[in-house]
Amino acid sequence: MNAPVTPPRPVALGQSHVSAGNALELRGITKMFGALAAISDVTLSVRPGERRAVLGSNGAGKTTLFNCITGDFLPTAGLIRFFGEDVTTFPPHERIRRGLRRTYQISSLFAGLSVIDNVYLACRGVSRNRFSLIRPRRDDALVHAAETLVEAVHLSAEKDRLVGELAYGQQRQLEIALALSGAPRFILFDEPAAGLSPTERRDLVSILTTLPGHIGYIIIEHDMDVALRVVESVTMMHNGRIFKEGRPEEIEDDPEVQELYLGGGHE
Amino acid sequence: MAMTDHAPRFANRADQKLWFERIPAPWWALAVVLLFLPVVANNFWLFQIMGWTFILGMIGLSLMFLAGYGGMVSLLQMTVAGMAGYMVAILGTSGTVTVSLGLAWWIVLPAAFLIAALFATVSGALAVRTEGIYTIMITLAIAAAFFYFTRQNYTIFNGYSGFNLVLPPQLFGVNWRDPVPFYYLSLALASLSYGAVVYVSRSPFGLALQGVRDNPRRMAALGFNVTAHRVAAYALASVFASAGGILLVWQNAQIAPGTIGIPAAIDVLVVAVVGGMRRPLGPFIGAFIYVMLQVFSPDILGFFGFSAERFKLIIGLGFLAVVLFSPDGVLGLWDRWRARRRQQQDQQAGGGAA
Known part of the structure; x- marks a missing residue:
């Protein structure tokens, strides 16, 4: 159990990887934009299968933190380990192939392709033959995997429609299907409930709470009813720094947090 | 021309027809017309108009593949075609015996495709790190550089005069530059290129390319190496451009810097835009319109x-009209007309039922 080295490209589908140590480990992550520190000295570790919320007001650096973890931004300083492996300087696609996934605050999909093609691409991205010029056969395993995922997010009826024509809530559901493709080990959810109706929020909570136990995640969410119901730990950020960590109920009751984030004693 | 434009989506259980049963009737009609055209058309139509249409269409198709599926507007495709054409003249036989090496056709043709693909890949690798207008500028710069290089370099490209008497090999005892054989040769290569693009568009690579077009950042977040996909698209597109370029040299029996100049590079863009860049048929329609205007205006x-x-001037005005009124070309006009007609029919049918 003391060799948490992952194989270079875990491409197997539906298989859980159990490693010792932390799923995600950030040490002293700092990201400067010019003279402005969007996040400074963030140190954070998440166990495999752990579900955590990152809370904070707008501009607290939450999305920047996600962008550093996925490799969209290289941190100015600090170290990122993913299941024991130092991925600090890896390009995004290399991190994704190791089991990291993310969803976007603003839906980030392929508007000119159909629903099934969107999910198929997500499945293909973490498997072999990404450059294949041969069309997939009807019984292709990835086509099946894509269809299963489309079903899981209740979009089967829309599977041949262009994504650009979907309703907003449906696009959010599709976002989650893309993040679940392949063999995810850790997912970053960036405000998945933003803009959803109360019914859609309930669906979202049920999707998140029924994820396989080995899949850990970090969720950024402003809706406390969603965020605190789907996680076991909470990290509070303010002005680019972590200022408090704890269990959801501790955070909820913390006077300092209420002062800063919940805007004082309402509710 | 044996494929539909909108190839069926994956694994539709109800749709168990064989591939040729899914081809709609207009395509069969077009195939019959093209196959039997030599019965009615004269040599000028076969060789000049249709031959040139297929050639320009193939070079336009390589741009359509990059721009329509990959979102990369490249002004380089005529240069890639010209590179293949020049290689045929340099490695094979021409009237310029001091330069041409006179190698056998079965070395010359693969080498021409390979060198053009290499050129396209290297140029593509330079261009893909840019987006939008900068891609156009970089590819235009490479096209211009190659044009001036061929005009000034005499040891390899024979400078201003280029190469003449570049003729296709007399395979199977056929003179492939005779109008009817040349018509069928260019028809066959154009159909193959068209079919290849339609087929590849639904392959993992083709889908990934369309994903890169719609949202490159998300593609990276799905595990795709976006840069590698873009460069590979340049390499694949070079095959269609090269086929067009080699046919072009054979049709004219010569190649010179003027063949690959900036006006020619822009003509390819005009052809693809006028026809429509969203589907592989577009460039062929654009090429036909361009050639008809060029010949008859x-x-x-x-x-x-x-x-x-x-x-x-006429072509320019036509280009302006298309860009203003139908950004997805003549095919876009056609699609909209059909959509409107279907809507009207639905309304009539609905009105009748009520």
């Missing part, structure tokens, strides 16, 4: 007392 202009050189 001097007569019409002459009739009204204008100089024959003004035909570019």
